Structures are given as structure tokens and as C-alpha cells.
Amino acid sequence: MFNKLKQLKDLRDQAKKMQNALSGETVTTEKNGLVITMDGNMQINGIKINSDLSKEAMASAIKDAVNDAIKQTQKLMARKMQEMGGFPGLK
Numbered sequence: 001m002f003n004k005l006k007q008l009k010d011l012r013d014q015a016k017k018m019q020n021a022l023s024g025e026t027v028t029t030e031k032n033g034l035v036i037t038m039d040g041n042m043q044i045n046g047i048k049i050n051s052d053l054s055k056e057a058m059a060s061a062i063k064d065a066v067n068d069a070i071k072q073t074q075k076l077m078a079r080k081m082q083e084m085g086g087f088p089g090l091k
Contacts, residue, residue, distance in 0.1 A: 014084075017084070018077075018080065018081060018084060019041060021040070021080055021084070022039070022040025022041050022076070022077060022080060023039055023040060023041050024039075024040070025039065025040035025076055025080070026038065026039050026040070026045065027040075027069055027072040027073050027076060028069075029065050029068040029069045029072060030065065031060075031061040031064040031065040031068065032050060032053060032057060032060075032061040033050030033052070033053065033061070034047070034048065034049055034050050034053070034058070034061040034062060034065050035047070035048040035065070036062075036065040036066055036068075036069045037069075038069040038070070038072075038073055039073075040073060040076055040077065040080070042070060042073050044066075044069075
């Protein structure tokens with residue numbers, strides 16, 4: 001039982017280490033002049049809006065830019081996890 005608790009604590013420590021490493025990473029994506037900046041923990045840090053876009057084009061650009069930023073962040077997470085050796089205790 002204590003071995004399982006130690007494994008859980010090690011896994012939690014490793015997850016915190018991963019989260020801290022990802023917080024320093026950023027991805028930036030641009031769609032139709034709209035720019036989204038997101039950190040590795042999928043928190044949006046900045047949005048620059050193209051005021052020349054219509055409401056419909058703006059809505060589409062926001063959706064596309066956010067979705068693209070999420071995909072880039074997921075790839076970043078996978079790469080970082082691989083660099084850090086993954087989560088060996090996770091099966």
C-alpha cells in the first residue's frame with residue numbers, strides 16, 4: 001500500500017514538474033490578422049484583433065486561431081512529455 005502511495009506522489013510530482021515546464025512555453029497562431037498567444041498549459045495570454053474583419057469573419061478567425069493554438073499546444077505537451085521521459089508510473 002505504501003508503495004502505491006509513493007508511486008502516486010512521484011506521479012503527482014512529475015505532473016507538477018511538467019506543468020511548470022509547460023508554463024514557460026508559448027505558441028502563437030494567426031488567422032486573418034487575428035493573433036492568439038497561448039502558454040503550454042492552454043491558457044490564452046494574448047489576443048490581437050484585426051478590426052477590419054466583419055463579425056462573421058472575426059468569429060471564424062477566433063474559432064480557427066484558438067483551435068490551431070490548442071493543437072499546437074497539444075503537440076508541445078507531447079514533445080515535452082517525451083523529452084522528460086513520459087510518466088513511467090502511468091499504465
